Amino acid sequence: MRALLVAIALVVAVGPAYAQDDAPELQRMRFIERDQNLTVTTNISKLFDSAAYEGLQSGFPSTIVIATAVYPRDGSDPVTVGKEVRTIVYDLWDEQYVIRIEGAGGRKTKKVKYRAEALKILTAIEDLPIARLADIPFEDIFYLRLTVQLNPVSKETLAEVRRWLSQGTGGGLDRGGVFFGSFVSVFVNPKIADADRVLRIRSQPFYRPKP
Amino acid sequence: MRYVTGVRGILVLVLALLVSSSAQADELVPDDEFGPVLLIEAIEIHGNTATQEEIIRRALPIAPGDILHASDKRLRNARFKVLALGYFRDVNVAMRKGSQRGNVIIQIDVVERGTVVLNKLWFGRTPVSPYWLGVDVGERNLLGLGIALGGGFIYAASGGVEGDRNQWAGEIRLADGSLLGSRWGAQGSLTLVHGSEVYRVQGGEDDTEITNFRAFPYRRFGGRFAATYDLTALARLGITGRIENVDTELPAAPTQVLPDGRIAAIDLHLEPGESRIVTAGLTFDRDTRSDPILPHAGGRLTASFEVGSSALASDYDFATLFARYEHWWPLREERHTIGLRLAGGVVTGYAPRFDRIYIGDINRMLTPRPLGLVLSNAAPIDVLSTRGDKPSYGDLGGIATVEYAAQLFRGPGKKRVYGGDLFIGAGIWGLAERDDYRLRDTGFWNALPVDLYMDAGLRIDTDVGIFELTIANALGRLR
Numbered sequence: 001m002r003a004l005l006v007a008i009a010l011v012v013a014v015g016p017a018y019a020q021d022d023a024p025e026l027q028r029m030r031f032i033e034r035d036q037n038l039t040v041t042t043n044i045s046k047l048f049d050s051a052a053y054e055g056l057q058s059g060f061p062s063t064i065v066i067a068t069a070v071y072p073r074d075g076s077d078p079v080t081v082g083k084e085v086r087t088i089v090y091d092l093w094d095e096q097y098v099i100r101i102e103g104a105g106g107r108k109t110k111k112v113k114y115r116a117e118a119l120k121i122l123t124a125i126e127d128l129p130i131a132r133l134a135d136i137p138f139e140d141i142f143y144l145r146l147t148v149q150l151n152p153v154s155k156e157t158l159a160e161v162r163r164w165l166s167q168g169t170g171g172g173l174d175r176g177g178v179f180f181g182s183f184v185s186v187f188v189n190p191k192i193a194d195a196d197r198v199l200r201i202r203s204q205p206f207y208r209p210k211p
Numbered sequence: 212m213r214y215v216t217g218v219r220g221i222l223v224l225v226l227a228l229l230v231s232s233s234a235q236a237d238e239l240v241p242d243d244e245f246g247p248v249l250l251i252e253a254i255e256i257h258g259n260t261a262t263q264e265e266i267i268r269r270a271l272p273i274a275p276g277d278i279l280h281a282s283d284k285r286l287r288n289a290r291f292k293v294l295a296l297g298y299f300r301d302v303n304v305a306m307r308k309g310s311q312r313g314n315v316i317i318q319i320d321v322v323e324r325g326t327v328v329l330n331k332l333w334f335g336r337t338p339v340s341p342y343w344l345g346v347d348v349g350e351r352n353l354l355g356l357g358i359a360l361g362g363g364f365i366y367a368a369s370g371g372v373e374g375d376r377n378q379w380a381g382e383i384r385l386a387d388g389s390l391l392g393s394r395w396g397a398q399g400s401l402t403l404v405h406g407s408e409v410y411r412v413q414g415g416e417d418d419t420e421i422t423n424f425r426a427f428p429y430r431r432f433g434g435r436f437a438a439t440y441d442l443t444a445l446a447r448l449g450i451t452g453r454i455e456n457v458d459t460e461l462p463a464a465p466t467q468v469l470p471d472g473r474i475a476a477i478d479l480h481l482e483p484g485e486s487r488i489v490t491a492g493l494t495f496d497r498d499t500r501s502d503p504i505l506p507h508a509g510g511r512l513t514a515s516f517e518v519g520s521s522a523l524a525s526d527y528d529f530a531t532l533f534a535r536y537e538h539w540w541p542l543r544e545e546r547h548t549i550g551l552r553l554a555g556g557v558v559t560g561y562a563p564r565f566d567r568i569y570i571g572d573i574n575r576m577l578t579p580r581p582l583g584l585v586l587s588n589a590a591p592i593d594v595l596s597t598r599g600d601k602p603s604y605g606d607l608g609g610i611a612t613v614e615y616a617a618q619l620f621r622g623p624g625k626k627r628v629y630g631g632d633l634f635i636g637a638g639i640w641g642l643a644e645r646d647d648y649r650l651r652d653t654g655f656w657n658a659l660p661v662d663l664y665m666d667a668g669l670r671i672d673t674d675v676g677i678f679e680l681t682i683a684n685a686l687g688r689l690r
Binding site for chain 2: 058059060061063087089090091092093094098100109153155156157158159160161194
């Protein structure tokens with residue numbers, strides 16, 4: 001029983017400390033009221049390293065998912081969330097990049113000649129609607145959190161890829177232990193990441209001044 | 212008639228699960244496609260030295276001659292379909308221009324990895340066996356054919372119980388999850404057990420002195436065969452068959468002196484001499500966990516129905532139904548999780564001893580039975596002060612646990628460590644014999660063969676395996 005209490009204490013003490021590992025990086029952003037929406041302007045160029053940049057001309061599609069969430073300064077539940085998906089493919093024969101952007105503002109398709117241009121479009125966030133103004137009361141303080149994933153893998157695909165880990169070489173005569181046993185034992189264990197890269201950033205606190 | 216009803220119930224369950232699985236959709240990507248229309252002229256595969264090229268081609272969702280948009284989901288999934296084989300450390304995909312406008316040649320570069328795996332290590336000591344040691348290994352890609360070959364062997368020294376002997380068991384298994392790239396798979400195994408079963412002849416439940424026990428020798432030799440069918444990428448149905456020969460030297464009329472002095476006959480649930488077990492069965496497995504090692508979301512359901520009958524030339528007429536369900540609910544962006552695990556089984560008819568539910572199967576604080584060998588005579592820890600003489604084998608058993616896990620850390624695996632979780636779990640387990648309630652001379656609660664299960668510890672996920680440092684694991688190796 002003492003060991004159990006020690007374990008509980010460890011979970012309580014150590015868990016929150018390590019939870020800080022995924023803490024978002026602070027990045028200054030610009031917020032503007034446009035029509036009935038609050039929009040943000042910033043960039044996510046840190047998402048791409050050289051390998052990801054090279055991958056744009058592979059001919060295979062690359063996808064960026066930008067998830068937005070506006071939080072009250074002292075709250076843990078977002079007041080509004082949104083998502084934008086940007087997909088790029090390289091047309092080998094016409095030697096151009098085709099980019100499709102889908103989000104709250106509808107669907108747009110752009111074509112550009114050079115990879116650097118494509119990267120700029122993919123990583124620039126300009127006047128992206130993040131909330132309806134009605135959801136952001138005057139004088140209340142908020143911050144925006146962005147979670148940006150490059151080539152995210154759906155949970156279903158991830159489960160399919162990792163499924164082989166839990167599949168052994170079939171079962172023997174005895175089935176009882178198989179059903180009641182707690183965990184598979186695998187001693188070779190390659191990991192597939194949830195996404196090629198993930199960028200977590202948060203804005204400086206902001207508020208809407210009364211007109 | 213009872214069996215027919217059971218089969219019908221399982222089929223209904225399977226259909227219900229299929230409906231629910233088809234309702235899930237990938238929400239990350241748009242459904243419609245865009246970009247240039249491509250004709251796949253050829254697919255080139257590089258980097259495979261051990262794995263046959265055909266195995267990789269079968270796994271791909273695309274083939275030469277296919278016409279699709281550049282954004283097609285099949286292109287996005289191609290890399291993961293190859294990774295899902297489990298034979299490669301990394302897979303890179305690219306394309307280049309083909310021989311005429313619109314044609315492309317797909318290039319797939321794979322980096323192979325070792326496919327010999329150490330599945331299990333068994334070791335420990337108990338009063339019944341001063342030491343036991345065993346290993347289970349596998350080769351997941353035999354001769355590059357995509358066939359899995361595995362096997363295990365365990366040796367347990369005799370602990371001096373009257374009638375026992377040194378025990379050993381060996382098993383060899385062969386499996387192909389996808390015959391010729393189809394949804395059909397096949398599995399087979401052969402097992403040989405040279406064992407001795409311990410049973411109590413006197414003393415109370417907590418008295419594990421070996422003079423209170425006797426043992427009888429037995430030999431089991433048999434095989435299990437299965438044909439599997441992948442209903443979806445995450446669900447698999449199997450049809451199984453088993454033929455087994457049991458040879459045992461049973462005591463003439465085994466009895467137990469109860470603590471109150473009465474003498475009771477013991478049913479060892481085996482035919483004396485040679486007997487045969489022949490069964491047919493059905494299995495189902497659906498696994499949606501995003502990570503089977505440190506799951507923080509998703510779930511898994513497995514079920515197995517098996518029937519042995521004289522109509523199949525079996526000496527035992529019985530049926531078993533085992534099911535296991537677990538589900539994980541993520542908390543705080545999956546840094547924490549609450550998991551529910553339910554596992555249970557029911558055995559009806561005259562089932563052989565080895566097909567009945569063993570207490571170590573359901574209570575991880577006791578020694579499990581690797582390859583079917585019983586290695587401990589320890590009684591379960593009595594927490595709830597329920598029925599004192601809990602049975603070692605039962606017809607109806609199960610465990611329900613709730614587990615809380617907190618993410619300690621996650622890493623990219625650069626230092627060979629992917630992550631670690633601290634966890635604590637508790638639940639109720641129970642194991643009953645059919646007669647427990649028919650003939651009882653005590654109150655319901657006191658006759659109830661249930662008790663508490665608790666475990667806590669650390670799980671570390673590394674590229675050489677999962678390491679569990681837990682209280683139950685330690686108890687299971689020493690008691």
